[in-house]
Amino acid sequence: MAVELELEDIQGTVLRSRPMPYFGTYYVFTIDDAGSAITLIKRLLPHITPAAHWDAPPENAWINATFSWEGLRKLGLPREILNGFPREFIQGMAARKEFLGDVGVNDPSHWDMPHGGNGLDIGLLIMAGSPELRDVKAAIGREAVAGLGGLRTINRLDVGLPPTGREHFGFVDGISRPYIEGQGGNPLPGQPVAKAGEFVLGYENELGVIASGPGPEEFWRNSTYISLRKIHQDVAAFRRFLRDNAETPDGRELVAAQMMGRWRSGCPMALSPEKDDPEIAKDPMRNNDFTFRAEDPDGDRTAPGCHIRRVNPRDALDGTVVDMRLHRLLRRGSAYGPVLPEGVTEDDGVDRGLVLAIINANPGRQFEFVQSQWINDGDFISQGERSDPIAGRRDRSDEFAVPRPRHRYKGLAAFSQTRGGEHLFLPGLGGLRWMVENLGPH
């Protein structure tokens, strides 16, 4: 039977891809008084954007509200419900730093975005297709907090598409994502079909059971988790690495493409291994239409250790212990900070990077599995300690190997460094209403 998603009840960001271009803001609030927080939710509720009409929204802007476990505790959620959440959400991302590879330069002591352990109780996400629309939504957020003494805004981060139209390392971003059963339309070629319960609670997941949460169903139905990451990108180091490993501009493009598995245009190496083909990149019927195990088992076209073979191995792990269906992510990336001017290879000290909002119904077997086993480790693809050449930790290995022509790159720097992270709960609209009616000071 076809799955029917309750789109009017699911917060919009679960299904909506960010607009292009996009203009957004993340607000972080600390709760000093539960009553103030409940008032905030009450005031925001009429403005929270559901996922209905997600593919053609009447207004190209939305506002969504999320909560850390600590935030829910402060709101007065009963202990038995709090204890029923997944352990990753209860502990918080900073506490899980060893497992997630957030050590050394990635250590939470370097984070400048608060997490659940030091102030992130409520996160408000605003995303819009124009600066004007963003400002309208931001004003709603400001008005909702106005006069609430028991709530403090402790952090704000603006995100927006750089003028280049690409993320800071120069790649076109956000090309591949799963098709969720019930979202409407048809999957594109190469797009995996995932059960809705992998991304929204209240629906069947890939284990054949209804994904559920703790407490009454009104609270968790149509909710999900967002695993939020703030990633600083060392663009100068990335450019120096390309420069030091290739003689010509074309050579540098090839090194970047080998590391990503796609040319910077987004064209997959699987379909055009020798040179970039921007026409393929632009064509949604072709830009994901490829496999690894069936068409390129040894990684001759797309290197086994590159970024896209790690975050989405497609069919590469068929016949192994890994059940790919259990580890799918819905990834929303948005850039922050100014572009490092073209050609500059020395760091200007300015913070720039990516905010990743990864939507998953089970943060343990989805985001955390991908981060710990695939991005930060290489054993699953016989690459030993080697990690993702773009996004991986560097304290264990600084190598990246390409089988054909055989080459081993050394001296990879920590191009991507964690500067914040938390598992957040994104209730459905019904869940927010339940919170207003049942939580707060007693």
Place this chain on the structure above:
Amino acid sequence: MSNLEISPEKAALTQPSSNQPDGPGKRIGKRGEIHVIGNVVPGGGKLFRDRIARFQAEAGYWEKRIGTVHDFRVILFDNDTRILVSAVYDGDFVPYLQDVVTQAGPWFDLLMPGVWEGFTCAADPATAKLIEQQAYTADAFYAANPDLTIKDIAKMRRLSEAVNEMLDAAN
């Protein structure tokens, strides 16, 4: 020095080990260990013995499919009242538990339902929880070549065979 104290020389020989993330099991390098002890359903001993030959026969197929297990044992003990399952494998335990249970489910289902109390079928999400809840960590653990995974060993064997063939051909 009493015989319970460890001399600095012997202490220096200790293999560095760590606990597995989020649960039971020790880890040395890339090698992990796990022991799971469950109760046996009354009458389960006979079922177990009826099924064990086929389970054993299929071990190679399923373990190869899993691809990360170095060795694996199942033991019925205490007069058919308890069951011990233990394994030495590559990598993390809890993160891969659901995958192993899902992917090798038909193999476990050959043996465990009606034997292991609480084990209905591998596809039941309660099964992974049951295994995690009944798992124990070894108090002492030693692993030879702890940085070599099954895949590494297979690769080295292929390499070694190729080198030998090359040397044979050269002579």
